[in-house]
Amino acid sequence: MKFGPVPIEQAEGAVLAHATTVGERRFRKAHRLSAEDVGVLKAAGISEVVAAVLSPGDLGEDAAAERIATGMRHRNVAAKPAATGRVNLHAEAAGVFTVNSAMIDAINAVDPTITIATLGQHAPVEKGQMVATVKIIPFAVGSALVDAVMEICAGGEIFAVNAYRPIRVGVIQTVLPGVKPSVLDKTLRVTEARLARSGGRLTAERRTPHEVAPVAEAAASLARDNDMVVIFGASAMSDFADVVPAAIEEAGGTVIRAGMPVDPGNLLVLGRVAGKQIIGAPGCARSPKENGFDWVLDRLIAGLDVTATDIAGMGVGGLLMEIPTRPQPREPLPAVSRLKVGIVLLAAGRSSRMGGPNKLMALFDGQPLVRRTAERALASKASGTIVVTGHQRERVRGALSGLDVTFADNPDFADGLSTSLKAGMAYLPGDAAGAMIVLADMPGVSTGDLDRLIDAFRGAGGNLVVRASHLGKRGNPVLLPRSLFPAVAHLEGDTGARHLVEAGGLDVVDVEIGEGASVDVDTREALEGAGGVLQD
Numbered sequence: 001m002k003f004g005p006v007p008i009e010q011a012e013g014a015v016l017a018h019a020t021t022v023g024e025r026r027f028r029k030a031h032r033l034s035a036e037d038v039g040v041l042k043a044a045g046i047s048e049v050v051a052a053v054l055s056p057g058d059l060g061e062d063a064a065a066e067r068i069a070t071g072m073r074h075r076n077v078a079a080k081p082a083a084t085g086r087v088n089l090h091a092e093a094a095g096v097f098t099v100n101s102a103m104i105d106a107i108n109a110v111d112p113t114i115t116i117a118t119l120g121q122h123a124p125v126e127k128g129q130m131v132a133t134v135k136i137i138p139f140a141v142g143s144a145l146v147d148a149v150m151e152i153c154a155g156g157e158i159f160a161v162n163a164y165r166p167i168r169v170g171v172i173q174t175v176l177p178g179v180k181p182s183v184l185d186k187t188l189r190v191t192e193a194r195l196a197r198s199g200g201r202l203t204a205e206r207r208t209p210h211e212v213a214p215v216a217e218a219a220a221s222l223a224r225d226n227d228m229v230v231i232f233g234a235s236a237m238s239d240f241a242d243v244v245p246a247a248i249e250e251a252g253g254t255v256i257r258a259g260m261p262v263d264p265g266n267l268l269v270l271g272r273v274a275g276k277q278i279i280g281a282p283g284c285a286r287s288p289k290e291n292g293f294d295w296v297l298d299r300l301i302a303g304l305d306v307t308a309t310d311i312a313g314m315g316v317g318g319l320l321m322e323i324p325t326r327p328q329p330r331e332p333l334p335a336v337s338r339l340k341v342g343i344v345l346l347a348a349g350r351s352s353r354m355g356g357p358n359k360l361m362a363l364f365d366g367q368p369l370v371r372r373t374a375e376r377a378l379a380s381k382a383s384g385t386i387v388v389t390g391h392q393r394e395r396v397r398g399a400l401s402g403l404d405v406t407f408a409d410n411p412d413f414a415d416g417l418s419t420s421l422k423a424g425m426a427y428l429p430g431d432a433a434g435a436m437i438v439l440a441d442m443p444g445v446s447t448g449d450l451d452r453l454i455d456a457f458r459g460a461g462g463n464l465v466v467r468a469s470h471l472g473k474r475g476n477p478v479l480l481p482r483s484l485f486p487a488v489a490h491l492e493g494d495t496g497a498r499h500l501v502e503a504g505g506l507d508v509v510d511v512e513i514g515e516g517a518s519v520d521v522d523t524r525e526a527l528e529g530a531g532g533v534l535q536d
Contacts, residue, residue, distance in 0.1 A: 001052050001053065001054050001055055001058050001138060001139065001140045001141075001142075002052070002053045002055070003017070003050075003051075003052045003053075003138070003139075004050065005048045005049070005050055006048060006049055006050070006051045006053060007047065007048050008038060008041055008042050008046055008047055008048055008049060009038075009042075010053075011033050011038050011041070011048075011049055011051060012033055012034065012035050012037075012038050013032065013033065013053070013054070014032070014033050014049070014051035014052065014053050015030055015031070015032050015033075015051055015052040015053075015054070015060075015139045015140070016028070016029060016030065016031045016032075016033065016049060016050075016051050017029065017049075017050040017051055017052060017139075018050060020041070020046075020049065022040055022041060022044040022046070023044065025040055030061070030084065030139060033049075033051070052138065052139040052140060054139075054140045055142075057142055057143050057144065058140040058141065058142055058143065059140060059141055059142075059143050059146055060139065060140050061082075061084070061085030061136040061138065061139050061140060061141070062082035062083065062084075062085060062136075063082070064085070064114070064136045064140070064141050064146050065082045065085055065086055065087045065134045065135065065136045066079075066081075066082040066087055067146055067150070068087070068107075068114070068116075068134050068146060068149050068150070068153070069082070069087040069089065069134050071149070071150045071153040071154070072153050072158045072159075073153065073156065073157045073158060074089070074157060074158055074159050074160055075157065075160035075161065075162075076091060076092045076093045076095065076160060076161035076162075076163055077089050077090065077091060077092060077131060077132070077159065077160065077161055078090055078092050085135060085136035085137070085138075085139070086133060086134065086135045086136075087133070087134045088130050088132075088133045089130065089131055089132040089133065089134075090128055090129060090130050090131065091125045091126065091127055091128060091129050091130075091131050091161040092127065092161065093127050093161055093163040093164075094124075094125065094126050094127045094161075094163065094164050094197070094198065095124075095125060095161045095162045095163040095164050095198075095302045096122055096123070096124055096125070096161070096162045096164075096298050096299055096302035096304060097118075097119045097120075097121075097122065097123045097124075097125050097131050097159065097160070097161055097162075098121065098122065098159060098160050098162060098304070099118050099119070099121055099132075099158070099159040099160075100156065100157065100158050100159065101121065103152055103153070103155060103156070103158050104116055104118060104158070104159075106152045107149050107152050107153075110145055110148050110149055110152070111141070111145045111148075112137065113136060113137045113138050113141045113145065114134075114136060114137075114141060114145060114146070114149055115134070115135045115136075115137065116132060116133070116134050116135075117132065117133050117135070118131060118132040118133075118159060119131050119132070122295070122298075122299060122304075124294075124298050125161055131159065131161065132159060162302040162303055162304055163302065163303075164197075164198035164199055164200070164298075164301050164302055165198075165199070165200075165301060165302070165303055166198075166199040166200055166201070167195075167198075167200045167226075167227040167228055167301055168200070168201060168203045168225070168226045168227050168228075169191075169195060169200055169201070169202050169203065169226055169227065169228045169229070169230060170202075170203055170204045170205070170206070170222030170223075170225070170226040170228075170229045170230075171188065171191060171202055171204070171205045171206070171222075171229070171230050171231075171232065172205075172206045172207075172208060172215060172218045172219060172222065172229065172230070172231045172232070173187060173188075173205065173206075173207050173208075173231075173232045173234070174207075174208055174209065174210035174211075174215060174231070174232070174233050174234045174235075174243065175207055175208065175209060175210065175234055176209075176210050176234040176235060179234050183286070184207065184232075186286065186512065187232055187286045188202065188205060189471050189512075190285075190286060190287065190288050190471075190472065190512065191230065191285075192471070193288060193471050193472030193473075194288070194294070194297065194472070195301075196472075198298070198301045198302075200301055203225070203226055204222060204225070204226070206218040206221075206222065210233060210234045210235055210243055211243065212243055212246045212247045212250055213247075213250065215231065215243060215244065215247035216246075216247040216248075216250035216251040217251070219231065219247060219248065219251045219253070219273050219278060220251040220252065220273060220274065223251075223273045223274045223276040223278070224274065226276065227276060227277070228276060228277045228278070228279070228300065228301075229273070229276060229277070229278045229279070230278075230279045230281050230285075231244050231247070231269075231278065231279070231280045231281060232281050232285070232286065233280065233281075236267050236282070236283050237258065237259075237267045237269060237280065240255075240258045240259075244269050244280035245258045245269050245271070245280065248269070248271040248272075248273060248278055248280070249271075251273045252273060252274070253271050253272050253273030253274070253278060254271055254272050255269065255270075255271040256270045256271050256272065256306075256307065256308050257269070257270045257307075257308040257311045257312075258270075258280075260292050260296075260311045260314060260318075261311075261312065261314055261315035261318050262291070262292030262295060262314050262315070262318035262320065263292070263318065263319055263320065264282065264284035264289075264291040264292065264320060265282050265284055265285075265291040265292020265293055265295070265318075265320070266282065266292070267280075267282040267283065268280060268281065268282045268292055268293055268296060268311075270296060270306060270311065277300050279293070279296060279297065279300075281293050287512070288469065288472045288510055288512060289509060289510065290320060291320060292314070292318065292320075295314060296311070339433040339434065339457070339458050339462045340383040340429070340431055340432050340433055340434075341381070341382050341383060341432065341433065341434040341435070341436055341454050341457060341458075341479065342382060342383055342384050342385070342386060342428045342429065342432045342434070342435050342436070343377045343380070343382045343384070343385045343386065343435075343436045343438050343450070344386050344388065344421070344424035344425060344428070344435050344436070344437050344438065345373065345374060345377055345385055345386065345387045345388065345405075345424075345438045345440055346388050346417070346420050346421075346424065346437065346438070346439055346440055347360055347370050347373075347387055347388060347389055347390075347396050347440040348388050348389055348390025348391055348410045348413035348420045348423075349390070349391060349413065349420075349441075350390075350391040350413070350414070351391070357534045357535060358391065358392050358395065358396075358535075359441055359521055359522075359527055359532075359534070360396060360399070360440050360441060361392075361395065361396075361399065361534075361535045362521070362527055362532040362533060362534050362535060363532065363533045363535060364443055364530075364531055364532050364533075365531075368399040368535075369440065369441065369443060369521070369532060370387075370396055370399050370400065370440045371399050371400055371403070372443070373438065373440045373441075373442070373443070373445075374387060374400055374403055374405055374440075375403065376445070376446060376447045376450065377438060377447075377450065378403060378404060378405065379447045380447050380450040380451050380454065381450075381451050381454045381455070382436060382450065382454060383429075383432070384405075384406065384429070385404075385405045385406070386405070386406045386407075386408050386424050386427045386428065387400060387405045387406070387407055387408065387440075388408045388409075388410050388420045388423050388424040389407055389408070389409050389410065390409070390410040390411070390412075390413025390414075390420065391413055391414075393409060406427055408423045408424050408426065408427045409423070410423035410424075415493070416492070416493040416494035416495070417493075417494045417495065417496040418488075418491035418492055418493055418494065418495045418496065421437065421488050421491060421496060421497065422488055422489065422491070424437075425485060425488050428485070432482065433457075433462040433481065433482055434454075434457050434462055434466075434479050434480060434481050434482060435479070435480050435482075435485065436450065436453060436454070436477050436478070436479040436480075437476070437477055437478050437479075437480065437496070437497045438450070438476070438477045439476050439477070439520060441520050441521050441522070442476060442477075442516065442519060442520050442521075443516075443519070443521065443530050443531070443532065444514070444515060444516025444517075444519045444530070445468070445476075445477065445513070445516045445517070446516065449468065449477075449513040449514075449516060449517075450477065452511050452513060453466050453468060453477060453479050453511055453513075454479070456479075456509050456511050457479050457481075457509075460509060462481055462482070463481055463483070463506075463507075464481060464506050464507040464508065464509055465478065465479065465480060465481065465484070465501050465506050465507070465508045465509070466478070466479040466508075466509045466511060467479070467501065467508055467509070467510050467511070468510075468511055468513045468516075468517035469510040469511065469512050469513070469517055470512065470513070470514060470515050470516075470517040470518045471512075472510075472512075473517075473518065474498075474510065475513075475517030475518045476517060476520075478497045478498070478501060480497060480500060480501075481506065483506070484500050484506070487500050488500070
């Protein structure tokens with residue numbers, strides 16, 4: 001292939017390098033010029049074009065990409081049609097992606113004109129997610145180069161999505177004096193949510209003393225009727241002869257590995273009892289945030305073996321995002337407690353689904369909902385509370401009489417949620433490190449919940465998004481770092497903080513606060529079910 005300026009008289013069959021407009025006609029980039037096209041260009045006074053002229057042994061970019069993608073051997077992966085020299089390959093099932101990196105490297109070493117990029121080894125994927133892309137850089141490549149790639153592809157499976165299996169899991173939770181049942185209940189909810197993403201289910205739970213014999217007995221029993229057993233110890237493993245590894249051996253099993261070079265997740269134990277997989281979960285597995293437990297769990301559910309050598313090789317990339325709720329953070333952050341977080345309380349809506357009454361005036365325990373929410377915000381660790389008003393502005397202000405809040409009036413409240421966000425954020429002080437967006441109609445969010453979000457934000461240095469969640473599902477409130485403040489000015493219509501979270505590209509920490517994260521009172525039924533009494 002030759003690339004560069006081509007005299008218009010010689011341009012028939014050439015591939016345009018750039019889009020060209022002539023009168024009402026527009027020739028797109030990569031368009032192959034016909035004799036008629038050449039005539040139109042000549043008539044317009046164009047004497048030459050920048051184009052690619054294919055040699056007899058060349059393959060066009062789409063044909064080359066398609067041929068390479070067709071020659072690959074893979075499982076649970078489907079190729080899309082070629083376009084602009086690219087073929088994208090997508091997962092046909094949810095699972096764990098595995099790739100022969102030597103084959104990928106060999107293909108990319110054939111020639112810079114031919115490239116293939118994939119997800120990382122053992123990446124978890126959703127059904128329909130792109131896992132790889134083949135891209136031909138120029139408009140055409142020599143067929144000999146494509147033949148060389150095809151020879152590499154014939155060497156075996158290049159990548160696969162190892163589909164999750166709907167396994168049955170039994171859970172053991174050990175108990176020591178002082179362990180709250182609520183902590184154990186939350187652990188079950190988080191575990192069920194983890195399994196749900198792969199179609200697995202939790203079939204049984206045993207709560208035992210934190211001792212070797214009862215844990216061993218429970219492990220042997222659960223292994224008979226389940227595909228996997230997960231043990232949550234009331235106390236973290238402190239020695240390879242500690243309760244969880246010792247119980248696996250007493251149950252007649254084998255400890256494959258105790259300890260892993262992934263943080264959070266260092267204290268994981270992996271073993272087998274009666275041929276069934278046993279995971280001694282690290283304490284961080286009680287949180288829905290990604291940790292080393294997920295790395296091992298996902299692979300096992302996908303039918304991949306995990307050996308001691310596999311775990312030993314997880315250190316590179318194993319330093320994960322800190323979990324703010326862990327008892328002992330890996331590094332103290334003495335200054336983070338001074339990070340200021342302002343609350344923007346959104347109270348401007350029209351309660352349109354209520355059919356008339358303003359839901360924020362509904363009484364909860366004899367108190368207007370908007371006042372109760374504002375008082376909880378004021379009692380939190382936030383540095384201040386800004387209340388955005390709009391619909392029934394004076395009535396809402398009256399309900400908040402005497403409270404030390406800052407009012408931000410939004411005359412454009414009918415134009416959507418974005419206008420209230422803009423109005424409230426404009427009142428944040430210049431030294432605010434974060435803004436927590438709180439909806440005034442969520443009666444289940446407590447002061448303690450707000451403080452947990454603020455603590456998580458400060459614990460992570462104020463550089464990420466913190467979001468309330470319930471059973472692994474995103475909810476409200478949402479705490480935005482200062483780096484996202486400018487993006488608020490670009491929101492339009494009924495777009496809120498969720499859009500900023502999804503488009504901002506920052507890490508997100510989900511903090512489980514219970515069902516309060518997902519309970520709002522948009523309808524009469526929901527409000528009355530939450531204990532509210534509507535007022536005229």
